[in-house]
Amino acid sequence: MEAQQESIAALEAEIRELQASLQRKKDELHSLKQSTVTAGKLTNNDIARYSRQIILPQVTVAGQLKLKASSVLIVGAGGLGCPAGLYLASAGIGELGIVDYDTVEVNNLHRQVLHSELTLNLPKAQSARAALQQINSQLKVRTYEVQLKSENALEILQPYDIVLDCTDNVATRYLLNDACVLLKKPLVSGSALQFEGQLTIYNYNGGPCYRCIFPTPPPPETVTNCGDGGVLGAVTGVIGSLQALEAVKVLLKLDGTLAGRLLIFDGTASSFRNVKLRPRREDCAVCSAKATITKLIDYEQFCGMRASDKDMALKVLQSDERISVEDLKSIRDSRKPHLVIDVRNPLEFEICHIEGSVNIPLKQIIEDKGLDDLKQRTSGGIPVFVFCRRGNDSQLAVKHLRKKLEGVAEAKDVVGGLHAWHYRIDNNFPIY
Numbered sequence: 275m276e277a278q279q280e281s282i283a284a285l286e287a288e289i290r291e292l293q294a295s296l297q298r299k300k301d302e303l304h305s306l307k308q309s310t311v312t313a314g315k316l317t318n319n320d321i322a323r324y325s326r327q328i329i330l331p332q333v334t335v336a337g338q339l340k341l342k343a344s345s346v347l348i349v350g351a352g353g354l355g356c357p358a359g360l361y362l363a364s365a366g367i368g369e370l371g372i373v374d375y376d377t378v379e380v381n382n383l384h385r386q387v388l389h390s391e392l393t394l395n396l397p398k399a400q401s402a403r404a405a406l407q408q409i410n411s412q413l414k415v416r417t418y419e420v421q422l423k424s425e426n427a428l429e430i431l432q433p434y435d436i437v438l439d440c441t442d443n444v445a446t447r448y449l450l451n452d453a454c455v456l457l458k459k460p461l462v463s464g465s466a467l468q469f470e471g472q473l474t475i476y477n478y479n480g481g482p483c484y485r486c487i488f489p490t491p492p493p494p495e496t497v498t499n500c501g502d503g504g505v506l507g508a509v510t511g512v513i514g515s516l517q518a519l520e521a522v523k524v525l526l527k528l529d530g531t532l533a534g535r536l537l538i539f540d541g542t543a544s545s546f547r548n549v550k551l552r553p554r555r556e557d558c559a560v561c562s563a564k565a566t567i568t569k570l571i572d573y574e575q576f577c578g579m580r581a582s583d584k585d586m587a588l589k590v591l592q593s594d595e596r597i598s599v600e601d602l603k604s605i606r607d608s609r610k611p612h613l614v615i616d617v618r619n620p621l622e623f624e625i626c627h628i629e630g631s632v633n634i635p636l637k638q639i640i641e642d643k644g645l646d647d648l649k650q651r652t653s654g655g656i657p658v659f660v661f662c663r664r665g666n667d668s669q670l671a672v673k674h675l676r677k678k679l680e681g682v683a684e685a686k687d688v689v690g691g692l693h694a695w696h697y698r699i700d701n702n703f704p705i706y
């Protein structure tokens with residue numbers, strides 16, 4: 275009897291659970307139907323908000339609905355990703371994804387216009403989401419606070435209609451290209467450095483992919499980034515905004531996109547140039563019938579910039595050829611004679627330098643130019659300590675200086691450069 279009552283209770287519980295599950299499914303269906311109805315119609319608010327673009331014959335109500343139903347992934351919420359995000363959010367794109375693993379730093383603010391003093395040190399993806407949703411509360415934003423890598427790229431890119439490459443490194447460019455080819459997605463690719471910018475769409479409308487144009491990566495030492503070469507904020511603004519424009523054109527299926535063409539912007543001359551890109555390569559490693567890349571590879575290794583390899587390459591100096599900032603500080607405090615050489619370029623030296631240091635740019639040291647009085651200045655064994663911004667170029671300089679000063683004086687690399695001086699010795703010393 276007792277056993278029977280237990281099974282009755284169990285069956286009743288099961289029925290209640292099934293009824294609850296049925297109700298949940300009904301609710302899900304209802305909200306799905308609702309969202310289809312609203313996705314298929316512009317609200318009064320949409321009409322008022324987007325009226326200036328809806329009245330364009332290239333857009334119309336149908337186009338605005340397409341934008342509302344579209345999703346765009348922005349990889350990199352930096353100099354390019356911020357303006358691109360601004361215009362895509364303002365245009366009424368339904369959903370934006372933002373991938374960035376970095377946090378907001380003060381040196382980002384001159385160009386990364388979604389971030390502000392209030393969001394310093396916050397993850398860039400979060401900071402960008404907050405700013406974009408302030409502009410458009412209807413916008414759905416998904417953030418990915420991760421480094422885009424081979425392991426996660428396909429899963430992250432998969433749900434989006436189009437991808438914007440707003441990053442700043444070659445390995446991510448190849449990764450995004452290959453992922454977009456494998457997933458058959460257009461890739462709007464931008465870059466900006468100093469006063470110049472470039473822009474194109476890869477893998478779209480029969481146009482080439484990034485690998486068709488650049489089958490092999492450039493040697494790592496020939497690549498300059500904004501941190502080293504500098505960039506004007508308005509230039510990233512121009513290119514990022516154009517990336518948004520190209521994305522909107524692709525989503526609206528308009529003619530005249532940059533597929534197969536490269537747009538080059540020269541901010542010094544205020545000029546734009548169009549260069550026709552070569553057609554798709556018949557033996558392209560990823561997008562041709564002869565493709566050898568059928569899944570994502572190790573892009574850092576492919577680009578010759580695996581961190582450990584880079585570290586190995588830089589570990590050229592023995593420990594007795596280097597000095598810590600703490601040891602240098604004690605030498606300076608004790609007023610023992612010494613010479614500090616700063617190997618950055620003169621414009622950077624002008625921004626800030628260690629008191630009493632002498633500026634001899636790395637290039638000059640490598641070419642052995644203007645070093646004639648160095649032996650004289652160090653005669654009697656006056657030691658030389660070499661600074662750069664982060665402690666990489668100074669190691670190269672020391673290799674040359676040690677040869678030059680052999681038998682006269684010792685040259686040592688200051689480990690970590692001016693950044694280490696700021697963080698470990700003097701917080702008031704500026705960094706950039």
Ligand SMILES: Nc1ncnc2c1ncn2[C@@H]1O[C@H](COP(=O)(O)OP(=O)(O)OP(=O)(O)O)[C@@H](O)[C@H]1O
Nearest residue numbers: 350351352353374375376421422441442446500501
């Ligand atoms: N693989 C990647 N995954 C996620 N984010 C990336 C990846 N590669 C680059 N990024 C992001 O792309 C953005 C590029 O921005 P930008 O070119 O303005 O340079 P930055 O790194 O912010 O600044 P700076 O070069 O001055 O140090 C950065 O925010 C960076 O974190």
